[in-house]
Amino acid sequence: MATTTYSLAELETVFAGLSVETPIPQYSDSDVLHNPLDLCRSYLADLLCKVAECKPATAYRSIQWPNNIFGGDLTVTLPKLRPGVKPNEFALDLMNKFPNDHSLFLLPMLDGVHLRVFIVSETLSRLFLPYILDRKTTFGSHDTPSFDGLRKKLVVEFSSPNIASEFQGKHLRSTIIGAFVSKMHEALGWEVTKLNYLGDWGKPIALLKVGWDKFGNEDAYQANPVGHLLDVYHQIEELFQPEMVASRQARDEAARNGQDEGEAQLEIENRGVYAERNAASKELEDGDEEALAFWKRVREANIENYKDFYAELGVEFDEYTGESQIKPETMAEVEQLLKEKEICKESAGAWVIHMQDYGLKAGTAIIRDRTGATTYLLRDLAAIIERSRKFEFDKMIIVAANDNNMHFIHVHHILKAIGMEHLANKVQHLRFSEVSKMSEKLGKGYRPQAIISHCEEAIAAALQTDKEKAEMFGCPAESAKALGVSSLVTHELSTRTASTHSFDTCAMTSFKPGTGLDLQFWHAKLGEILAGHAVAKQLSDEDYEALADDNPANLLRILVQYPEVTHAAYQSLEPAAIVTYLASVTEQLAECLSENEEVIEDGVDPFEDGVGAEIIPKEDTANDEAIAPGFIALYEATRVVLENGMHLLGLVPYANV
Numbered sequence: 001m002a003t004t005t006y007s008l009a010e011l012e013t014v015f016a017g018l019s020v021e022t023p024i025p026q027y028s029d030s031d032v033l034h035n036p037l038d039l040c041r042s043y044l045a046d047l048l049c050k051v052a053e054c055k056p057a058t059a060y061r062s063i064q065w066p067n068n069i070f071g072g073d074l075t076v077t078l079p080k081l082r083p084g085v086k087p088n089e090f091a092l093d094l095m096n097k098f099p100n101d102h103s104l105f106l107l108p109m110l111d112g113v114h115l116r117v118f119i120v121s122e123t124l125s126r127l128f129l130p131y132i133l134d135r136k137t138t139f140g141s142h143d144t145p146s147f148d149g150l151r152k153k154l155v156v157e158f159s160s161p162n163i164a165s166e167f168q169g170k171h172l173r174s175t176i177i178g179a180f181v182s183k184m185h186e187a188l189g190w191e192v193t194k195l196n197y198l199g200d201w202g203k204p205i206a207l208l209k210v211g212w213d214k215f216g217n218e219d220a221y222q223a224n225p226v227g228h229l230l231d232v233y234h235q236i237e238e239l240f241q242p243e244m245v246a247s248r249q250a251r252d253e254a255a256r257n258g259q260d261e262g263e264a265q266l267e268i269e270n271r272g273v274y275a276e277r278n279a280a281s282k283e284l285e286d287g288d289e290e291a292l293a294f295w296k297r298v299r300e301a302n303i304e305n306y307k308d309f310y311a312e313l314g315v316e317f318d319e320y321t322g323e324s325q326i327k328p329e330t331m332a333e334v335e336q337l338l339k340e341k342e343i344c345k346e347s348a349g350a351w352v353i354h355m356q357d358y359g360l361k362a363g364t365a366i367i368r369d370r371t372g373a374t375t376y377l378l379r380d381l382a383a384i385i386e387r388s389r390k391f392e393f394d395k396m397i398i399v400a401a402n403d404n405n406m407h408f409i410h411v412h413h414i415l416k417a418i419g420m421e422h423l424a425n426k427v428q429h430l431r432f433s434e435v436s437k438m439s440e441k442l443g444k445g446y447r448p449q450a451i452i453s454h455c456e457e458a459i460a461a462a463l464q465t466d467k468e469k470a471e472m473f474g475c476p477a478e479s480a481k482a483l484g485v486s487s488l489v490t491h492e493l494s495t496r497t498a499s500t501h502s503f504d505t506c507a508m509t510s511f512k513p514g515t516g517l518d519l520q521f522w523h524a525k526l527g528e529i530l531a532g533h534a535v536a537k538q539l540s541d542e543d544y545e546a547l548a549d550d551n552p553a554n555l556l557r558i559l560v561q562y563p564e565v566t567h568a569a570y571q572s573l574e575p576a577a578i579v580t581y582l583a584s585v586t587e588q589l590a591e592c593l594s595e596n597e598e599v600i601e602d603g604v605d606p607f608e609d610g611v612g613a614e615i616i617p618k619e620d621t622a623n624d625e626a627i628a629p630g631f632i633a634l635y636e637a638t639r640v641v642l643e644n645g646m647h648l649l650g651l652v653p654y655a656n657v
């Protein structure tokens, strides 16, 4: 059974064998070759057409996926099937007409305005166990978005740390969410380009240059380039901080007096570190050789360091671009459009856009500051235009924390104002909550690698607390590294993107369902159980019947939902949906195994069906005699789903071999 490649014809042969009517009904929204529930939806829609006497499209649209198996395998929303009906009467009528010996569906249950539909367990295993085992690594993925026969192009921009300062919690979360978004789209057939848009230009780099001239030390740099640069940055930041506070106070004071910019503020900014920073920024913008050589050195040292960290996380980029890489010609092009259309106005030496004229209630967007330097905003406007020309993308997703919200709202409205609405609509800012408390835990001056070491230490401690489970992972020192990364990645993806999120090593290193440690544990456990067992080519009727008991049947019903879950996560861009789902898989697997282990340990036939009745207590048995063939197939299918889900999240299933 593991050797078939399920085509429509082969599916129909299986159906015919189960006395389900063929050919398989065709619905345009249905993807029967990739999604088992779509197959059931199509049959249910056909059945509803007959019993409710409605149009096929109406019937199909009335069927939903209930999110968890306890509400049925599918639900029918009665008012969608026939608007304005009294659900009770309508349901009664439908149920009277519903065949009570259907080989695919049990008689539905009425629940409010819904009919809850359950698939017949025996059919479920006969149909879908081979389906999952046949699809293997592709189960849950499919080629959707073809466009005139071409694959659609997606650009994902993520991580994007600022090279002058530490890699923050928000950059970590962006890295992990961005990698997920990329994998998810690849699995669904998009051509994906991954960009890292470094914050490698502008005032922070200029400040670092001022710091380097005061505190830089070549020997210290050679010994630890990124570490020394961070030291230098903190030293100059300390000197700069009071000036910045004073300048802000002066600006607020001026604003209270109804002025845009006051004398007092200018005076502060024209001396001290402020003035030095502005001068360094001008040198950079003007292409001063020494300033550029410094910037290049800092950039390269950081990229090398990031690459090392990303490799530990298993993340790769197609391109390291950054604010510094935006061409002056493209920025000039944007400015020209803005000036021609009189969108951008001069104000106290700076070029600004009053956003109340462009679809927002208030706000001023700065295109060039009063020192003549380009801004983050101007660079982003130009970056989007450059990328659209270079990659000809159908869609671009920029994964950046909530602190960028207003910025991207400005970007969107300005692109619209300059006549690029079409482009603006292709760009999505995937925002997420930035609270992390990571810097509090790691202190100042950490390199990103410290994040992983911190998790590794927490894992090593967690493995001490549950020695029995820890045994599954073999050598603690070796496993701590792999498990540290898994725990971190899963934790970052486990809360909805908009929910507050913290860097909580305690939560991330527990064995609770849905943690990286838990997923890895059950994956390893399946490896142990299945070692030496091959899935049988053909299962007998008894094998299938054994799987009709609640625990195995529920496990399979959960597995069958996987393509539905990936599709929902793809549409919502919420990886947490996959984490929650995988937690339900491991919980149900645990139920199944504990029932099985109990009986195995007691030395009785687990299925009370005579099959595998020679089961003997665990200690005395060779692995291969303890599990019935149906269960081997079920556990293998569970491993397929667990692995596919883990890969999608960016985890490498840990193998203790």
Ligand code: ARG
Pocket: 157, 160, 161, 162, 197, 198, 199, 380, 398, 399, 400, 401, 404
């Ligand atoms: N470097 C920015 C930050 O640290 C994130 C960049 C977001 N992307 C962009 N195209 N502006 O917040």
